[in-house]
């Protein structure tokens with residue numbers, strides 16, 4: 001996807017962006033835990049929706065998550081190693097491939113330069129629920145990661 005906010009219009013209100021890009025993202029992730037730290041392997045990250053402002057993001061994210069059929073948990077997922085699946089409330093082993101939903105803010109620093117200034121997970125979904133929901137593409141992202149860094 002080519003960066004640059006001028007290419008985007010707000011999913012919610014249709015407004016063009018003015019220097020900042022607010023997004024709802026989905027990706028397949030797997031955490032690798034080391035000595036006191038963890039690193040994330042990320043596959044197939046996409047922006048499900050992009051918003052022009054914090055206000056539109058606030059209103060838009062619940063709609064976007066509803067379309068994904070994933071409820072937003074009251075408590076956002078933490079750093080693991082075990083978190084709660086937003087769909088079945090079962091455990092999500094963060095060291096295994098799972099779906100991650102996050103909201104992010106990016107700021108335009110120049111032509112085609114977007115810098116991430118905020119990004120946090122709002123929900124994680126276990127591999128079982130991902131497959132059960134019949135989201136073939138998403139399930140593939142979880143079950144068949146191609147690259148291990």
Ligand SMILES: [Zn+2]
Nearest residue numbers: 010013052056
């Ligand atoms: Zn908007």
Ligand SMILES: [Zn+2]
Nearest residue numbers: 085088126129
């Ligand atoms: Zn689940």
